[in-house]
Amino acid sequence: MIVETLQLGPIATNCYIVRDETTGRAAVIDPGGDAPRVTAALARHNLTAEAIIATHAHFDHIGAVRDLVLATGAPFLAGEAELPVLKTAAEQALLFFGIAVPPPPAPDRLLRDGEDLMLAGARFRVAHTPGHSPGHICLLGDGVAFVGDVVFPGSIGRTDLPGGDYDTLMRAIARHILTLPDETVLYSGHGPATTVGRERRTNPFLAGLAPPAGS
Numbered sequence: 001m002i003v004e005t006l007q008l009g010p011i012a013t014n015c016y017i018v019r020d021e022t023t024g025r026a027a028v029i030d031p032g033g034d035a036p037r038v039t040a041a042l043a044r045h046n047l048t049a050e051a052i053i054a055t056h057a058h059f060d061h062i063g064a065v066r067d068l069v070l071a072t073g074a075p076f077l078a079g080e081a082e083l084p085v086l087k088t089a090a091e092q093a094l095l096f097f098g099i100a101v102p103p104p105p106a107p108d109r110l111l112r113d114g115e116d117l118m119l120a121g122a123r124f125r126v127a128h129t130p131g132h133s134p135g136h137i138c139l140l141g142d143g144v145a146f147v148g149d150v151v152f153p154g155s156i157g158r159t160d161l162p163g164g165d166y167d168t169l170m171r172a173i174a175r176h177i178l179t180l181p182d183e184t185v186l187y188s189g190h191g192p193a194t195t196v197g198r199e200r201r202t203n204p205f206l207a208g209l210a211p212p213a214g215s
Contacts, residue, residue, distance in 0.1 A: 001018060001120055001121065001122045001141075001144075002018070002019050002020075003016055003018055003144070003187065004016070004041060005187075005193075006034075006038065006041060008031060008032045008033045008034040008037060008038070008063075008064065009032030009033025009034060009063050009064070010033065010060065010063075011032075011060050011190075012190070013030060013032035013033075013060040013061055013189055013190060014030065014188065014189055014190060014191075015028065015029065015031045015032055015038065015064075016029040016030065017029075017041055017047070018119055018122070019047050020120040020121035020122075022121065023120075023121060024046055024047050025048055025120050025121065026042060026048065026049050027049070027050060027051045027052075027053060027119040027120050028051070028052045028053070028074070029053045029054075029055065029139070029146050030053070030054060030061040030148065030189060031052065031061075031063070031064035031068050032059075032061050032062070032063045032064065033060075033063035033064050033101070034064060035064035035067035035068050035071060038064060039071050039072070049068070049072040049073075049074035050074060050119070050120070051074055051075055051076075051077055051119060052065055052069060052072070052074050052075070052076045052077070053076075053077045053078070053111075053119075053139070054076075054077075054078045054082070054104070055079075055136060055137055055138065055146065055147070055148025055149070055189065056079070056132065056133035056135065056136040056137070056148055056149065057078065057082050057085040057086040057104065057133065057135070058085075058089070058133060058149070058161070059092065059093030059097065059099055059101045061148065061149075061189065062089055063101040063102070065105065066102040066103065066104055066105055067102065075108035075109060076104070076105055076106075076107050076108050076109075077110075077111055078107045078110065078135070078137075079111050079126070079135040079136065080110035080111060080112055081128060081134050082133060082135025082136065083107070083110065083135065084134070084135075085133055085134060085162075085163065086107065089101070089103060089104055090102070090104075092161075092162070096161065111126045111137055112126065112128075113126060113137075114126065114127075117139065119139070122142065123141065124139040124141045124146075125139075125140045125141075126138075126139065126140075127140055127172075127176040128172075129147075129148075129150050129169075129173075129176050129177075130163075130165070130172060131150070131157065131165055131166065131169020131170070131171070131172050132148070132149045132150060132157030132158065132159060132161075132164055132169055133149075133161070133163055133164065134163040136148055136149070136150065136157075136172075138150060138176060138177070140176065140180065143181075143183065143184055144184065144185045144187065145177070145180060145184055145187065145196075146187045147177065147186050147187065147188055147189075148188070148189045149188070149189040149190070150169065150172060150173060150177065151186060151188065151199060151203070152190060152191050153188070153191050153192060153194040153199070153203075154199075154204070155205060156170075156173065156203075156205045156206075157169060170205075170209060173206065173209065174210065174211050174212060175211065177196060177199075178200060178206070178209060179211045179212075180196045181196065182195065182196050182197025183196070183197060186199065
């Protein structure tokens, strides 16, 4: 599995193209804008998109979904609890940020907490991680995790947008992120990649935060 990062859209959101070199299958995670750059990257490596996935439905993570679905024919996947946010994503983008984005299409499949998902030949577990957005999901794989706007190098996701809640976010981090091995690479929605161990040691928001008992 190879991970390519593209910074897309008005605030340079990380879009990840996860590809299997053997089969040429790929998944696109969080295409926030600039759909032609994504299709060009797929074409450059002769890849077939098998899924387009949004960790959550804030405008900077879904801005290119509609165009990519039309261009590739790949199914669009999102967390089941994020459906209400998806339905109002374009309106919220204008209301809170003054930015126009194409409304995303209805998901072809809604992902549930705890289910397994095969992407580019690798197995991932879907983790429902609310707090930044009600239906936010992370994709937890073997040694890697795509964590959207849950945690960043030295920071965490904002909780002041509709449906956000600080305590809920911290519980999600403790349950789903801090239970991963320290060497797990975290691919966040913004900024460089980091690791669980680095954030456990240096992220001021996680100081004293412990995984739930028995986890």
